[in-house]
Amino acid sequence: MALNGSKSVSPTYTRTYHLTAYNESRDVTIDVRDNCNSGTNSISISKTVRNLSSGNSYDSETVNANTGDQVEFTIRVGTNSNYNNSINNLRVYDDLPSGLRYISGSTTVDGSYYGDGLVSGGINLGYRNGNYGTIVVKFRASVDNIGYYQYGTSTLINTARATADNTNSVSDTASVYIFRGNTNPTGNLDIQKFVRNTSRGETVERISTTASPNNTIEFILHVRNNSSTAAYNVNVYDPLPNGLTYVISSTGLNGYAVGDGVTNNGINIGTLNQNQEAIIKFFAIVNSGSVNQTITNIAQAKADNVLTIYSSPALVTIGNGIVAGALTIKTGASSTATLPLIGAMIATGLYFYSRRKQVKKELNFIRN
Numbered sequence: 093m094a095l096n097g098s099k100s101v102s103p104t105y106t107r108t109y110h111l112t113a114y115n116e117s118r119d120v121t122i123d124v125r126d127n128c129n130s131g132t133n134s135i136s137i138s139k140t141v142r143n144l145s146s147g148n149s150y151d152s153e154t155v156n157a158n159t160g161d162q163v164e165f166t167i168r169v170g171t172n173s174n175y176n177n178s179i180n181n182l183r184v185y186d187d188l189p190s191g192l193r194y195i196s197g198s199t200t201v202d203g204s205y206y207g208d209g210l211v212s213g214g215i216n217l218g219y220r221n222g223n224y225g226t227i228v229v230k231f232r233a234s235v236d237n238i239g240y241y242q243y244g245t246s247t248l249i250n251t252a253r254a255t256a257d258n259t260n261s262v263s264d265t266a267s268v269y270i271f272r273g274n275t276n277p278t279g280n281l282d283i284q285k286f287v288r289n290t291s292r293g294e295t296v297e298r299i300s301t302t303a304s305p306n307n308t309i310e311f312i313l314h315v316r317n318n319s320s321t322a323a324y325n326v327n328v329y330d331p332l333p334n335g336l337t338y339v340i341s342s343t344g345l346n347g348y349a350v351g352d353g354v355t356n357n358g359i360n361i362g363t364l365n366q367n368q369e370a371i372i373k374f375f376a377i378v379n380s381g382s383v384n385q386t387i388t389n390i391a392q393a394k395a396d397n398v399l400t401i402y403s404s405p406a407l408v409t410i411g412n413g414i415v416a417g418a419l420t421i422k423t424g425a426s427s428t429a430t431l432p433l434i435g436a437m438i439a440t441g442l443y444f445y446s447r448r449k450q451v452k453k454e455l456n457f458i459r460n
Contacts, residue, residue: 133179133259136170139252141266144232145329145357154267157235160392160400162195162331163268167229167252171220173259178221180257184229185214187251191236192268196388196405197333198232205334205382214253232331234392235270236400246270280319281326281364283393285403286312290375300407305380309336309408313372315393317364323395328372329358330391335382335410342375364395383412 140151145161157163167186173179188194188211199206201217209215210231217227248268255261286297291307303309311330317323332338332355343354345361353359354374361370387408394400 133173139264192233279323279398287406316369336376339375
């Protein structure tokens with residue numbers, strides 16, 4: 093029997109097709125299989141680190157750091173899957189070791205804020221199809237109090253892992269070297285942090301506030317020397333988390349303008365004598381894309397003879413950017429009315445109604 097003609101097929105997830113050819117009174121079933129996608133799914137991972145406090149502009153597998161420094165880890169995840177088979181439930185984890193403290197709100201995926209969870213259960217990046225390329229995950233951590241470390245050099249090994257439902261699990265490490273000299277601290281600092289939303293006219297220093305996108309937020313840091321000796325070269329640092337943008341030239345120290353740097357490597361406020369206090373203030377703008385989240389901001393201070401200390405957190409709870417009482421309601425094909433206007437009309441109507449009743453009572457009283 094001869095078959096004439098042709099039939100085009102396109103691959104599907106089954107990769108099996110049934111064709112029936114008719115020749116006189118006979119029919120034939122042909123199975124067509126797509127064999128061009130016989131490879132296996134795979135993922136890869138690499139991890140690097142850099143010390144932001146020392147001004148490093150490049151990543152490496154190892155970095156030197158001091159207590160109080162801020163380091164940034166970068167995790168690069170590569171994916172490669174069959175044309176028809178996606179990598180499902182791609183997850184990335186980071187096992188942050190003791191001695192490093194995750195900075196809340198610092199995780200980004202391909203440059204966009206992703207939310208916390210990377211170091212406490214991992215984050216799910218969904219599925220990837222085909223040769224997706226490299227996914228870049230970044231987050232920041234601060235080097236904790238020197239009490240974690242023995243004298244000499246300590247090595248903190250940070251491991252990142254990536255896995256998926258239908259492929260292999262991979263991991264890579266980056267290391268932070270911490271040196272502790274044989275010196276004893278003699279000072280004692282205290283740092284308190286407060287916040288207020290100046291766009292809403294707040295004047296009282298608070299531990300938390302609410303905000304909308306594009307609001308201006310003021311942070312206030314109170315640094316006091318509670319020891320009987322002076323604290324030398326006091327450095328105050330505020331690692332502003334994602335969702336907020338520092339306002340250039342907005343930093344003040346005890347009422348005087350000082351240079352920028354408090355959110356970068358910190359500013360040196362000099363010597364604080366016994367019971368002396370310094371007040372640092374600066375402004376930040378809530379990013380337009382920051383909605384429905386709470387941002388936690390923690391500052392830190394250290395000195396030549398004082399270990400790094402951390403402030404209590406200042407919280408900024410950001411809504412969805414819609415101001416209560418200013419929603420619009422459709423009233424026709426091309427017209428809208430705002431709730432404030434409707435509220436004003438209702439209030440006016442109620443006023444005149446109640447006033448009318450009052451006038452009637454007064455007239456009845458006069459007549460009687």
